[in-house]
Amino acid sequence: MPLSPTDAVAALKDKFGDGVLEVIEFRGETAVELKADILVEAATFLRDGADYDLPIDVMAVDFEDSEPRFLVLWEIMSTGNSGNLRLRVRTTEDEAEVPSLSHLYPGMNWMEREVYDMSGVKFAGHPDLRRILMWPGYPYHPLRKEFPLEGKSSEEPGFAFSNPAPLEGGPFTAAAVSEHAHESEPRSNAPKLD
Amino acid sequence: MAETTTLAELEKADVMGATASALESEEIQGDKLILNMGPSHPSTHGVLRVKLELDGEIIVKADPDVGYLHRGDEKIAENMTYNQFVPYTDRLDYASPLANNIGYAMAVEKLLDWELPARGQAVRVLCFELSRISSHLLGMGAMAMDCGAMTVFLYTFTEREKIYTLIERLCGARFTTSYARVGGMTRDLPPGFAEEVAGFCKQFYAKIDELDNLLSRNRIFVDRTKDVGSYTKEEAIAYGLTGPNLRGSGCDLDLRKSKPYCGYEQYDFDVPVGTVGDCYDRYLVRLEELRQSNRIIEQVLAKLPDGPIHVTDYKGYLPSKKSVMTKMEELIHQFILVTEGIKTPNGEVYCGVENPKGQLGFYIYSTGGGVPYRMKIRGPSFNNLSILPKILPGHMMADVVAILGSLDFIMGECDR
Numbered sequence: 001m002p003l004s005p006t007d008a009v010a011a012l013k014d015k016f017g018d019g020v021l022e023v024i025e026f027r028g029e030t031a032v033e034l035k036a037d038i039l040v041e042a043a044t045f046l047r048d049g050a051d052y053d054l055p056i057d058v059m060a061v062d063f064e065d066s067e068p069r070f071l072v073l074w075e076i077m078s079t080g081n082s083g084n085l086r087l088r089v090r091t092t093e094d095e096a097e098v099p100s101l102s103h104l105y106p107g108m109n110w111m112e113r114e115v116y117d118m119s120g121v122k123f124a125g126h127p128d129l130r131r132i133l134m135w136p137g138y139p140y141h142p143l144r145k146e147f148p149l150e151g152k153s154s155e156e157p158g159f160a161f162s163n164p165a166p167l168e169g170g171p172f173t174a175a176a177v178s179e180h181a182h183e184s185e186p187r188s189n190a191p192k193l194d
Numbered sequence: 195m196a197e198t199t200t201l202a203e204l205e206k207a208d209v210m211g212a213t214a215s216a217l218e219s220e221e222i223q224g225d226k227l228i229l230n231m232g233p234s235h236p237s238t239h240g241v242l243r244v245k246l247e248l249d250g251e252i253i254v255k256a257d258p259d260v261g262y263l264h265r266g267d268e269k270i271a272e273n274m275t276y277n278q279f280v281p282y283t284d285r286l287d288y289a290s291p292l293a294n295n296i297g298y299a300m301a302v303e304k305l306l307d308w309e310l311p312a313r314g315q316a317v318r319v320l321c322f323e324l325s326r327i328s329s330h331l332l333g334m335g336a337m338a339m340d341c342g343a344m345t346v347f348l349y350t351f352t353e354r355e356k357i358y359t360l361i362e363r364l365c366g367a368r369f370t371t372s373y374a375r376v377g378g379m380t381r382d383l384p385p386g387f388a389e390e391v392a393g394f395c396k397q398f399y400a401k402i403d404e405l406d407n408l409l410s411r412n413r414i415f416v417d418r419t420k421d422v423g424s425y426t427k428e429e430a431i432a433y434g435l436t437g438p439n440l441r442g443s444g445c446d447l448d449l450r451k452s453k454p455y456c457g458y459e460q461y462d463f464d465v466p467v468g469t470v471g472d473c474y475d476r477y478l479v480r481l482e483e484l485r486q487s488n489r490i491i492e493q494v495l496a497k498l499p500d501g502p503i504h505v506t507d508y509k510g511y512l513p514s515k516k517s518v519m520t521k522m523e524e525l526i527h528q529f530i531l532v533t534e535g536i537k538t539p540n541g542e543v544y545c546g547v548e549n550p551k552g553q554l555g556f557y558i559y560s561t562g563g564g565v566p567y568r569m570k571i572r573g574p575s576f577n578n579l580s581i582l583p584k585i586l587p588g589h590m591m592a593d594v595v596a597i598l599g600s601l602d603f604i605m606g607e608c609d610r
Contacts, residue, residue: 024542026541027304027307029543029544053431053432054431054434054436055434056434056544056546056553056572057544057555057570059557059568061559061567061568062568073557075557075572079445079447082447082449082452082453084546086542086544105432106433106580106584107433107434107435107577107580107581108434109580110576110579110580111434132260132261133260133264133610134261134264142266142269143568147269
């Protein structure tokens with residue numbers, strides 16, 4: 001049965017009691033802060049019992065100097081009544097791990113990978129937690145506040161590419177692994193004109 | 195001489211079974227081929243790379259690799275004032291920059307709790323629908339071209355050119371419009387603009403029918419798209435698909451209807467939905483959305499209200515140049531706005547709008563001041579592409595281009 005965001009939050013409070021830490025109403029939106037250990041149960045209830053079936057986005061906010069450092073948010077929506085609900089969980093800098101919801105919402109697989117890639121928060125139980133926008137082997141998490149806008153250089157020259165690309169030797173060769181690799185680059189074999 | 199097959203052997207009942215079991219043996223099957231499609235393949239519409247694992251011509255596994263166009267827009271947004279970020283939104287879904295500009299401005303306005311006057315909202319609806327037509331024309335033309343119908347692309351681009359001429363009249367640029375500002379638009383409609391748009395709309399219905407005639411019953415196009423790349427409504431919802439890709443599978447979620455903004459509730463339009471959820475359904479949904487968008491534009495033009503197009507709170511919106519030059523108070527407002535930006539309250543908002551590609555959303559976490567503390571952009575193409583590993587396996591290699599075309603993604607907003 002589709003529940004409006006306010007009703008859904010009331011139902012959450014009934015069901016989980018102390019697990020619901022805070023309810024924030026702002027500009028007609030409802031966000032609810034939860035304890036990390038009830039997140040999966042609460043999301044299962046919202047998906048199956050309150051019809052919040054559409055995953056919208058996963059985000060993380062970094063509070064550089066204060067603890068707990070990270071605030072992770074899952075925005076979900078109901079296709080039944082178009083209500084939006086935001087689940088919030090905080091995690092500390094040392095732990096930097098929250099439960100994953102990707103088994104409930106397969107669409108959150110990529111969104112959580114992006115949060116991990118950009119902010120360095122890990123998702124416990126995620127089936128495939130790899131980087132998604134940056135390349136494998138990239139050493140930083142660029143959306144952390146200490147990362148400068150202009151980027152950082154790295155002393156490791158080859159860190160960008162941990163594996164040779166498939167069809168290695170084609171025009172998208174990642175790194176020259178043999179001294180003859182350049183010969184397979186089409187642009188180096190331009191026909192000679194006389 | 196090779197052994198000949200006897201008639202008795204051919205008539206053996208289980209000849210198909212024998213062939214099938216032979217095919218399963220390692221020796222005949224051989225290795226799987228890993229094929230790298232993209233990042234500069236013409237059907238990937240930008241820089242999508244898909245690692246395909248092929249068994250003969252059948253895909254067994256697909257692993258999309260996105261991020262080749264990542265520019266760090268969210269990091270950039272944390273380092274500039276709200277209005278300075280508007281040009282960056284042009285580069286998200288670069289096939290519909292007007293809609294992105296407005297979607298972004300609306301998110302900041304939600305944070306500030308501002309509402310635009312009636313004319314401003316009507317102009318915004320006009321921009322949204324012009325963008326939708328232009329974006330769908332590009333998407334459908336490119337999809338048809340990927341399926342081998344080159345001519346359709348030329349027909350749709352002729353119409354798109356007319357829209358771009360109109361947009362150039364509106365804001366001076368064809369692609370990088372930067373038309374919206376927080377609280378309004380850079381300028382009002384130029385004189386005679388409404389009549390020109392009305393002229394475009396009048397002739398556009400016939401052009402949609404022409405497109406319909408060219409593609410909808412085209413044998414090659416239908417064969418390549420029908421029952422290809424289908425997913426159910428439940429799968430589409432679970433993967434967070436939005437826009438025509440979601441509606442193509444039968445879910446009627448459209449934010450313009452279900453959560454009207456900019457006064458969409460005043461206009462009469464239908465939300466087309468598909469039944470099967472295959473590439474052909476997604477094409478039909480886009481085709482019908484062209485007609486509905488054209489209907490909306492005609493209704494907007496018929497009752498275009500007069501009055502200001504922006505909010506009149508000059509502590510947040512730039513006052514006119516004339517008053518800045520003559521009045522002290524306006525001069526101060528302008529100085530503060532340009533140097534410090536708009537004063538925002540503490541809080542977090544998420545604002546989603548129905549863009550041509552799906553639900554474009556901006557999440558803003560504000561700690562006050564003129565610069566967002568954190569801004570997250572929900573690019574619909576990112577979520578629309580996440581279903582690829584689910585739907586590609588089992589299809590032929592040649593179906594990939596039809597499926598990619600029908601998902602109508604733009605890497606600019608996928609990678610941000």
